[in-house]
Each structure stands twice: as structure tokens, then as C-alpha cells.
Amino acid sequence: MVAIPAVTRDPMTRNRTAVWLLGVAVVMTVLQYSGVLPAWLHRIPDAMIPPFAIWLDAFFNFVKDDLGLLKFTRFLTAGLENVLDTSGNIFYGKRRWPNLGPIPWTAIAAVAAVIGYYLGGWRLALLAGGTFVWTALIGQWKIAMETMSVVVVAAPLAFVIGLSLGIAAWKYTWVDKAMKPVLSVLQTLPFFTYLLPAVIFFKVGPTAGAVATTIYAIPPMILMTTLGLQKVSPEVVEAGKMSGCSKFQMLRHVYIPSARTEILVGVNQVIMLCLAMVVLTAFIGMPGLGAKLLAMMGSFKLGRSFEIGVTIVLLAVTLDRMSKAWVVKQPEHFEKGTSWVNRHKTLVLAVAVFIGFILLAQVLPIASEIGRGQDFSKGKELDNLIKGFLAIDLVQSITYGIRYFLNVWILNPFRDFMLSIPIPAMIMVVVAFSVWLGGKREGVIAAIFFGLVALSGWWDRSMITLYSVLAAVSIAMLIGIPIGILAARSDRWSRRVLLACDTAQTFPSFIYLIPAIMLFGITATAVVGSILIFAMVPLTRYTIEGLRTVPPEMTEAADMAGATRMQKLVNVELPLALPTMAVGFNQAIMFAFFMVIIAAFIGTQDLGQELQRTLAGTDLGKNFVLGICVSLMALTFDLVIMKWAADKKKALGLP
Amino acid sequence: MSTERPVISCKNVWKLFGANPERYLAKMSSDMSFDDMREDGYIAGVKDVSLDVFKGEMLVIMGLSGSGKSTLVRCFSRLHEITGGTIEVDGQDIMSLAEKDLIDLRRSKMGMVFQSFGLLPHRSVLDNVAFPLEMRGQDKHTRRARALEVIKLVGLEGREDYFPRELSGGQQQRVGIARSLAIEPDIWFLDEPFSALDPLIRREMQDEFLRLQQLLNKTIVFITHDFDEALRLADRIAIMKDGAVEQCDTPDQIVLHPATEYVRKFTEDIDKARVVHAGVLAKPDQTGKGDPVDAGMTVHKLARILVNDKRDFIPVSRDGVSIGAMSRADALDILLGAE
Numbered sequence: 006m007v008a009i010p011a012v013t014r015d016p017m018t019r020n021r022t023a024v025w026l027l028g029v030a031v032v033m034t035v036l037q038y039s040g041v042l043p044a045w046l047h048r049i050p051d052a053m054i055p056p057f058a059i060w061l062d063a064f065f066n067f068v069k070d071d072l073g074l075l076k077f078t079r080f081l082t083a084g085l086e087n088v089l090d091t092s093g094n095i096f097y098g099k100r101r102w103p104n105l106g107p108i109p110w111t112a113i114a115a116v117a118a119v120i121g122y123y124l125g126g127w128r129l130a131l132l133a134g135g136t137f138v139w140t141a142l143i144g145q146w147k148i149a150m151e152t153m154s155v156v157v158v159a160a161p162l163a164f165v166i167g168l169s170l171g172i173a174a175w176k177y178t179w180v181d182k183a184m185k186p187v188l189s190v191l192q193t194l195p196f197f198t199y200l201l202p203a204v205i206f207f208k209v210g211p212t213a214g215a216v217a218t219t220i221y222a223i224p225p226m227i228l229m230t231t232l233g234l235q236k237v238s239p240e241v242v243e244a245g246k247m248s249g250c251s252k253f254q255m256l257r258h259v260y261i262p263s264a265r266t267e268i269l270v271g272v273n274q275v276i277m278l279c280l281a282m283v284v285l286t287a288f289i290g291m292p293g294l295g296a297k298l299l300a301m302m303g304s305f306k307l308g309r310s311f312e313i314g315v316t317i318v319l320l321a322v323t324l325d326r327m328s329k330a331w332v333v334k335q336p337e338h339f340e341k342g343t344s345w346v347n348r349h350k351t352l353v354l355a356v357a358v359f360i361g362f363i364l365l366a367q368v369l370p371i372a373s374e375i376g377r378g379q380d381f382s383k384g385k386e387l388d389n390l391i392k393g394f395l396a397i398d399l400v401q402s403i404t405y406g407i408r409y410f411l412n413v414w415i416l417n418p419f420r421d422f423m424l425s426i427p428i429p430a431m432i433m434v435v436v437a438f439s440v441w442l443g444g445k446r447e448g449v450i451a452a453i454f455f456g457l458v459a460l461s462g463w464w465d466r467s468m469i470t471l472y473s474v475l476a477a478v479s480i481a482m483l484i485g486i487p488i489g490i491l492a493a494r495s496d497r498w499s500r501r502v503l504l505a506c507d508t509a510q511t512f513p514s515f516i517y518l519i520p521a522i523m524l525f526g527i528t529a530t531a532v533v534g535s536i537l538i539f540a541m542v543p544l545t546r547y548t549i550e551g552l553r554t555v556p557p558e559m560t561e562a563a564d565m566a567g568a569t570r571m572q573k574l575v576n577v578e579l580p581l582a583l584p585t586m587a588v589g590f591n592q593a594i595m596f597a598f599f600m601v602i603i604a605a606f607i608g609t610q611d612l613g614q615e616l617q618r619t620l621a622g623t624d625l626g627k628n629f630v631l632g633i634c635v636s637l638m639a640l641t642f643d644l645v646i647m648k649w650a651a652d653k654k655k656a657l658g659l660p
Numbered sequence: 661m662s663t664e665r666p667v668i669s670c671k672n673v674w675k676l677f678g679a680n681p682e683r684y685l686a687k688m689s690s691d692m693s694f695d696d697m698r699e700d701g702y703i704a705g706v707k708d709v710s711l712d713v714f715k716g717e718m719l720v721i722m723g724l725s726g727s728g729k730s731t732l733v734r735c736f737s738r739l740h741e742i743t744g745g746t747i748e749v750d751g752q753d754i755m756s757l758a759e760k761d762l763i764d765l766r767r768s769k770m771g772m773v774f775q776s777f778g779l780l781p782h783r784s785v786l787d788n789v790a791f792p793l794e795m796r797g798q799d800k801h802t803r804r805a806r807a808l809e810v811i812k813l814v815g816l817e818g819r820e821d822y823f824p825r826e827l828s829g830g831q832q833q834r835v836g837i838a839r840s841l842a843i844e845p846d847i848w849f850l851d852e853p854f855s856a857l858d859p860l861i862r863r864e865m866q867d868e869f870l871r872l873q874q875l876l877n878k879t880i881v882f883i884t885h886d887f888d889e890a891l892r893l894a895d896r897i898a899i900m901k902d903g904a905v906e907q908c909d910t911p912d913q914i915v916l917h918p919a920t921e922y923v924r925k926f927t928e929d930i931d932k933a934r935v936v937h938a939g940v941l942a943k944p945d946q947t948g949k950g951d952p953v954d955a956g957m958t959v960h961k962l963a964r965i966l967v968n969d970k971r972d973f974i975p976v977s978r979d980g981v982s983i984g985a986m987s988r989a990d991a992l993d994i995l996l997g998a999e
Contacts, residue, residue, distance in 0.1 A: 243739050244778030247849075248792035248839070249767030258791070262782040338784060338821035 022448075023441035030430035030437070037427050047427040054462040062626035069205070078206040085158075089211050092158050097150040107150065109366035109373040110141040115358040117323075123351040125330035132326060136319040144380025145294070145316050152283055152293035153320075155211055159218040160279045164272060166219070167226025171271075172256070174227060175234040188224045193595065193639040195602040196221065196282065197616040198632030200289045205625060214283060214291035222278040226271040233267025234260055266332060273328040280321055281513035285603070288620060294320075295515065299606070307523055308388030314519045318512050325511040391523060408530045416529060420472045428459045431468070435641065443648040450644060454637040463612060467634050470611040473604075474597040477536035478544075481593060485541035486586070489548025490574070499549050506546040514539060514600055522607065532604040539600045540593040547589025551582030581657060587650040591643060598639040665751060666712035667847060667879045668736055673709045673745035675731055675903075678702035681743045694902035705731035706742070707903035713847075718873065718880040722890040722926075723900035729883045732900070733849050736881060737770055738762055749847070767796040771840030775852040777832045779824040779839075785811065786820040789838045796843070810838040813872070830861040837869075841876070848878040852885065866892060887926050891915075891935050899923050912940040933960040933995045938976045941986035941994075948973035948985035955983060959994050966991050 036042040044050075069075045093099035098107035118134030140149045174181040196217075203217035237260055245259035261268070287295030294317055301310040339348055346353055366373035394400060426434070432455045440448035458467050492502040521535035555578050563577040605613030612631050619628040654660075674685055678701050688697075697704050705728045713719045723729040734740040735747060738754050747754050749765065757765065771792075779788050786807050787794075793803035811820055814834040824832055833853060840848065853869075854862040866889065873880065884890050890897050891911045898908040899922075907919035915932045918924035939955030948971055953962055955978035965974070966988060973985040 238776070238778070240774040240776050240778035241780065243734070244772070244774055244780075244836075244839075246739055247737060247766055247770060247772040249763050249795045249843075251763060251795075254795055258795075259780065262780060265782060335825060336782060336784075336823050338823060338826065341818075341821070 019440055019444065023437040026433045026437035026440070030426075030433040033427050033430040033433075034425070037425065037430075042427060046429060048464065049428060049459055049462075051462070054460060057461060057630050058624075058626035060626070061629050062624075065625045065629075075206060079208075082207045082212050085207070085215060086212050088158055089155065089215060092154040093151070093211070096154040096157075097147050099154075107374070109362055110137065110146050110375070111366060111372045112359050112362035114138050114141070115362050116355050119351060119355045119358060121323075121327060124327055124334060129326055129330060133323050136323045139319060140316050141375050142381045143312055143316065144375060144377075144382045145297070145313060146375060148292070148294050148297050148313075149316060149320065152280075152295065155215050155218065155283050155286075155291070155293070156276070156279050159215045159222065159283065160272075160276050162215075163219045163222035163275045163279065164226060167223045167271065167275065168230050168268070170223070171227040171230025172234065175231045181231070184227065188227065189640065189643070190633075190636055191220075191224050193598065193636045193643065194632050195599065195613070195616060195635045196285055197288070197602060197605075197613070197620060198628060198635075199282075200286065201620055201625060201628045204289050204620070205623060209290050211291055213289055214286035217286055217289070218279050218282040221282040222275045225274040225278065229267045229271030229274065230264070233264030233271075236267065237263040269328070269332040273325065273332060276324050276328050277321065277511055280317075280324060281515075284317060284513045284515045288606075288617065298515065298519075302518065302522060302606075305522075305527075306384065306388055307391045307519075308386065309382070309384035310519055310522075311387055311391070312382060312384055314516050317516055321511045321513060322508060395523070404524055408525055408528060411530050411533065412528075416476055416533060419476055420469060423468050423472045424465060428464060432456060432459065439641065439645045443645040447645045447648055451641045454641045458634050458637055461630050461634050463615070463631060463634050466610065466612045466615060466631075467638065469609070470598075470601055470613065470635065471638055473532060473536060473601045473609070473611060474594060477533045477601075478540050478590075478593050478597050480533070481537045481541040481544055481597075482590070484537075485544035485593075486548050488541075489545040490552065492545070493549045493552035499553055503546060503549055506542050506549075509542045510546075514596075514603055517600065518603065518606065527607050529609070532601070532607050532609055535604055535607075536597045536600040540597045543589045543592035543596060544586075545589075547586050547592070548582070551585030551589075552578050554585065555581045581659070584650040584653040584657065584659060587646055587653070591646040591650070594642045594646070595639055598635055602635065664715065666714050668711075668713040668747070668749055668881070670712075670736070670747040671710050671745055673706055673732075673735060673747060674704070674743045675706035675728075675735055675740055676702050676743045677705055685744050694904075704728070704903040705740070706735060708745075709903075709905050710745075711898060711905065711908060713879060713881060715879055716877050718882060718893060718895045719898060720882045720884060720890040720894035720896070721898045721900060722884055722887060724885055727900040728903035729885075729900050730851055731903070733851055733881055733883055736847075737766065737772060737849060767792065767843060769846045770849065771843065771845035771847070772849040773833070773836045773840045773851065773853040775855050777824070777829075777836045777856075779832060779835055781824055783823075784820065785816060785822050785824070785827070785835050785838075788824065788835055789842050791839060792843045807838075807842060810841050813841070813875075814838045815868070828861075829857050830865060833857065833865065834868075837872075841872075846879060848880045850880065850882045852883050854889070855885065862889075869893070887930070891930065899926065910940075912936045916940070931960070932997070933963070934958055936994055938962060938986055938991075939978060939983065941991055942976035942984040943986065944984040946973050946985040946987075947982070948975040950975070952977040952982060954978070959991050962991065963995055966995055 033042060033046070037047055087102075090099060090101035091103065093106075094101045094104060095106040095108060114134050114137035117137050118130045121133030122130035140146055170180075170184065174184050199217045199221055200213070203213040203220070207213040207216045241259060241263055242255070245255050250259060283291065283293065284295035284298070287293070287299045290296070294313055298310060298313045298317070301313060362372060370376075371379065395404070423431075432452060435455050436448045436452045439451035458464065461467075488502065492498040517535045517539045518531075520538065521531040525531035525534050559577055559581065560573060563573045568576065601609070601611065602613035602616060605611070605617045608614070612635055616628060616631045619625075619631070676685055676697070678684060681702065684700070684702055694704050694707065707728070709732060711719075721729045721732060731740060735742045736749070738747075738757075742755065749769070754762070754765070780791065783791065786804065789811055790803040790807040793806060798806075808820065811817060814837050816831060816834050816838065819827065819831070824835065827835065833856075837853070840850075850869075854865050857865060870893065882893060884893075894911055896908060896910055897914055899906045899914070901922050907914060907923045909917075909919075912935060914923060915927045915930055915935045918927050936959050937955060938953050938957050938959070941959070942955065950971060952975035953965065955976050959966070969988065972988055974988055974991075975985045976983055
């Protein structure tokens, strides 16, 4: 018999603590509203706020100048700049060594198609070739290649660094322990916080963009490497040892090849994150698709924005599908007597089409470059079309209606209410929530984290950020979860919706701004709208996954007990799916925190806005304080929800 | 039993798993049981084992899962560091070897076959088999030649370019066997090599294995949880329980004279007549009359003679030399399963 572990912490006392805290918070808020709460309890007086930004600035200056870090990074910059110049020359003909480029677009598209065919057959060949043909024909070849020339440098760099750190973390426990907290902070840090240090240490433009992109893409590579190495079967390891491998041979011939799948999944994530980030580096002056999109959206040219959006999405889907096909591609043997050419068919074919199209480009200029006026861009027409559609009375009254209803009846009151709550009361509410869901430890951590936010002096802006996140995620839940529940009812729809979610998740987050701006213009509703679409994806996805993985014997038991469909859903399926759905909810919150910062571009009054402002200057201290505020709030949610999901899973005996 | 020096000799070997096994072992009282240790947070993987393995012998270590048999064999090759005692291989204390010498020992003398094969998924059959040769730095040509040789030996000719994933379980284990034989090891460890295979294939692989052993005559440590397999293959069987060796003897002696209640339970359902040989039953102080029977025959094979013959004592000879005579009544008892 397996002993049933005794419940050590009585949930009743946990609940009571939570209710108690909540009660005090309510009393304080009521006092605030009746005007008897002293002002220093509502907001921390300015005089009491420690000047973190100044301290941090002093620290950064010390590291930068006195320790000579700046000299060192500028030295690295020079090296990186050379590499970027080279890739720039090859991809879009930047006038630098080796002065070979640009490669004709037909050659790149053809090679992409051949690689696509090798990895995943005709469909992938069509997708890969088609993406590049579209990019060229729509007249975005140069900006797309500007973007790609950074990705091809940043992705391998992130891969190598991530792999090395992953191996180190797997080999030495202390490295792992030291890296874990840094990684979780890095993964919740808003991207603006990556950008400014990159600019200060690595100069504006492609170099800083490449550095920020690389750093941003490293964490998942580390995690996947460590995971893969830990999963190598002990017998394979022993077989290696018994074959007389030295330590290096073990790593090179046994561990790394056996962890191939996880490492390649890491590569997939590196590529996708690189693409997502490189688009965002437009904010620090990186030329390319992102910069163009930013400019077009800024001047409300919806048609061109839409076209660039399609290009970015196509590139993302192509890169994602190709790298995923590589993950599942297993080695296969050739029949005896297969000739060298047949064994290396892909390579031969790729080289052949590459040379073929380069030669063709010499005689046929259109195969080399699509000039101005030759492209098929319908930006203006599309723009008129979209604007015309939006100007239709019915459409206008609907979008206006939604905007009005959301703003006046939901968003603004909610925001004002959150801002009116006294700081201690708000912290108590968060702690109550953490204690109730997570436990004592989570409660303490939440108190510390939100306490730090209060002390940062950016409380009001933090609350606006939090309000946007909560408002958007709540609405996303109202829409996303029912969609998930409906889709989960049939196999076919589950598959379709999951595929749509998968695809949507590969889109760089910047893309989500386009439909929001199209529908709601540059307003607060557009901010919530963009977060909403972005956050809905994980909610729907995990709802379906949670419901679909309910063990069939349990639903069968419910059927045999005579439950109606609704009873089955409420009493059996949803409770069992809840831990998985919580993971989706957590991801939605993380995504929302990420998106709300990008939405600063539309115009918000939250931390993102302040962060974006710091990019213009050299306010590294303030930038960091703001970034950490976002990170601390996101981490609190992450910790509490994941703890709850893990506890619940354990209690339900789910894997 | 042979009087020459054993190939593997282990004395009072301990392997404890836990927080600080060395210190625990040093201050532990000698009569601690497996469960006592577990209460203190330590698991005795190997508990005070002394064993010798002789040249050309096949020692089968038999035990149920968790009995420590796999741990013990991993101590022999120092895949596990032992907590106490000594293990000598060819007279050399392996615990004192430096890492480089240990690698040399494995590269030149030891081969091992694993339960779930332990093949490298990214390498073809040929490259898997050649892997140990590659590790010790042999050039491509000779290692290919040698690998093809062993692939042929295990009957996988023509599948050199296949990848493990493209082979059946039985074929994969043949690759594992070929790999372990590639370096021509003196000592061959097999850790439940056939347990992951289905019964028909298992039988076939056992026959194949016996054929190989006749050909190669290696010193073998074979691990199994299957008592029938142990009886079928072994020169000697060591039966383990809770990390300790309950009995180590020839199959005949184990079924005839189980040392402990635990061992007796295993032998209960065994058809002893198929295990016990005439040579074991022969008493040297007796001489029978008439034609002798061969010492290597099992009682089962002698059934007809035992039933029809009228002699009380039947002479037994080995290689034409008389070694005594067996009592027909004793042999009949075994044949009829009388206790």
C-alpha cells in the first residue's frame, strides 16, 4: 500500500488568511473612499521612495566606465559589425566586404524551395519558395533581407551561446542554480529593457539590434539543451562509457547526438524568437521589415502595413515549419549501390538551382532584382479598401459602439478603481490571492515583489499596466475559453483550431497590433484589443488540450452514470482540465505583459510608455527600474499560478 | 572448480546509495538488514558480496528486479563506484585505476550488452558497431573491416546501413551484441540482454548466444530475472536478493540443494530432471556393472534407461573414464519429482 501523504497545510487556514487579508483591504479602500484614510497610507510619499534609478545609474556607470566594460563591448561591436556587414552585403548588397551581393532573389527563393522539399516534401517547398517569391513581387525584398541578414547572424550566435550555457548548467549544478533565477527574470523582462543596454553598449543600429535579438533568444536554448541532455537514456550513457569514451567523446558522440530532438526544438525557438525580436528592434533604429511596419502604422497607412504584416507572417510560418520538419526528420539509409549524386541529391540540386539562377540573373535583370514600379504592391488600393470598409456606417457604428461601451462602462471605471485602491490594500489583495492559490511561501514572495514595485515610485503606472493586462485577459477568457470548449467537442475542430493557434503563436507579436489598429484606430481600445487577440491564443489552445486529455475512462464513467453533456462538462471534464487550462491562463498573462509594453507604441500611460521614452536617452537606471517592475508583477503571477497548477495536478493524480 | 586465478574477483563488495554512504558503511553495525538500512535512508544495492568469475566461465546472476544484480555488474566495470570492499580484474584492483587506465581497460578488455540495447540513434548499424573502435582511435578502414566481421557473426549482413529505428527489437539487440564484441573483449557483460524481447525471439536469441559462446569462449557475466534462462545458459548461478548473494553454485546443486528458503521457492516449479546431470548424481565410492552412461546426460534424457534398466547402480563415465555410479532410485526420484 502506498501511504497517502498527509495534508500538511490545512487549506482552511490558508483560505482564512486570504479572507482576512481581503477584509482588511476592503476596509482600507472604504476608508479611502470616505476620505478618512491618511494620504501616506494611500500612496507612499515621494520623499520616502528610494532613488533606485540613481543608484543603478551610478552602478552602471561604474561598470561601464571604471571597469572598462564599455571598451570591451565596443571591441566586441567591431567584430560583430564586420560579420553583419558581410551578411548585409550578401543579402542586400550593402557596400562592404566581400562585395559579392546581393544574391538574386530568384536564387534564394529556389534554394529555399529545395531545402523545403528536402525537409517536408512539396507542400513545404511551395511554402518556402512562395514566401520569397511573394516578398520579392510585393516589393519588400530589400527590407526583408535587411531583417534576414540580422537573423542569420543572431540565431547561430544565440544557438552557440545557449548550447554552451546549457551544457554548463547540465554539467555543474551550481551553474544551473545560479542561472535559473536569472533566466526566469530574463523571460519576463519587457523587451524594451533589452534594447536600451544594447544601444548603450553596442551602438545604435544593426549591431545593437543583433545583440538584443541574440540575448532575447538565448534562454529557451539553454533550457532545451539542459532538458535534452538530462533525458539521454542511462543505458546509452553506459554504452558510451563501456565503449571507452573519454569525457569529451561522451559529450561529442553520445550526449549531444542523443539529445538531438530537444536541441533542435531549441533551435526552432531560437529562430522564432530572433524573428520576433528583430522586428521589434525597429524601436532602436534597426532598418528592415519592423522599421517599415512601424513607419507605416505610425502614418496610418493600413494597406502597406497589412502587406508587410503578411510578409512577416509568411516568413515566420516558413521558418517555423522548416525548423519543425527538421526536428522530426530522422536519418534513413540508402539502398546499396546508390550513387554519390543520389545520396546527396538535395545538395546537388540546391547548388545547381543556385548557380542556375545567378547566371540567369546576369542576362535577365528582373530575375536579379525587382525594381521600383515593377512590384505588385497594392498598398494604396488596399488602404482605400480598408478605410472604405471602416467608413461604412454600420461598421463604424459597431466599432464605435464597442469602443464606447468598453471605454466608458468597463475599462475606465476599472482603471480608476484600481488606481483608487490604497497601496497597502492592493498589496494585501495580491497576497491574499497568492496565499489562497499558492500557499504561504507564494504569499511572502508576492508581498516582497509588489512591495518593491510600490517602492520603485512607479506605482500608478504599474497599476495601469496591470489593469490593461487583467482587463484584456478577462475579456480574452470570455471569448477564448468558450471557443476552446466548443472546438474540443469534435476531433476535426480540435485539430483545426489547434493548428490555427500553433500558427498564430509563430507570428511575431508586433503583428497583432495591425488588426487592432485597423479596427479601433489609435485608441486605448486598440491597446486592449491587441493584447486580447494575443492572449486568447494560449487560452483557447490549453482549454482544448486540457479537455482532450481527460482520461477516456472518466468520461465513460460519467456517461454510464447518466450525466448529460453539460453535467459531464461541468463535473468531470472541466475540473480535470483545469490545471492544464491554468497553464494557458498563465501564458496568457505573460503574453499580455509582453504585449502591453509593445502597445506603448499606440499610446498608453503605463510603464511601457515610460520605457519607450527612455530609449531616446541614456537613462539606463530608470529603464531598468521600469523593466524590473513589469518583471516582478509578471513573476508573481507566474509563480502563483504554476504552483497552483502543479499542486492541483498532483492532487488529481494527473501526469 | 578451476584452481587458476579468477578473471574477476570481488571481496566483501558494498554499494550503498544515500546521502553519505562511505561514512554510513564505516560506522554501521554488521548485522543491519536491508530494511534497517532503508529506514536510515540508505539503499543497499550490493550487500557484502564476495564472488569469483573464472576464465571461460559463464556466471549467471539471477534475481528479481531491485535485487541488485544490475548494480553488481556495473560495479565490475566500475560504471558504479563501490562503497566498500575490493574488485580485482585480472589481478588488478580496478578501484585504484586512474581514469585513463579505466578507459583503456574498457577499450581493450570489456564488452557490455544492455537490456534496452543502448544504441546511438543517429548512427547506422555499421557506425554503432564500429563505435568502440572509433573511440580508441582505430583508422576508418580497419574499423570498418572489423565491424563488418562482427555484423556477419551476429547475422545482420546486408543491414549495415540501416539505422536502429529501422530494425526490430531482436535485430537491435544483435547490433548491441556485435558492438560489445567489436573490440574482442576478454570479459563480456550482458545485462538482461533478452528481457525486452518477446518470448519466441528470446528463445531464438538464447540459441544464437550459446552458438556464439561455443565459438568465442569468453568469460561471461550474464544477468537475468528469468530462472529458466539462467538454468539453460549458466555454468554457475548466483542468486541475489536485497543486494546479497543467497547462493552461488552450479544449476544442478541449486535445484538439488537450495541453500535458503528463498532459493527453494524458485526451484519448486522447475522440472529438475531437465537440469540435473548424471555426473552430479554419480557417487565415486560406488561401482555399477554393465554399460556406463555419460556424465553430461540429464536425468530427463536418461529416462528410458532409468525406467527399463534393472540395475540398482548405473556406472557413470566422463570422456570414457569412469567416475563412479549413480543410484537408480535417486535418479528416479528426481525424474518423478518426488521430494
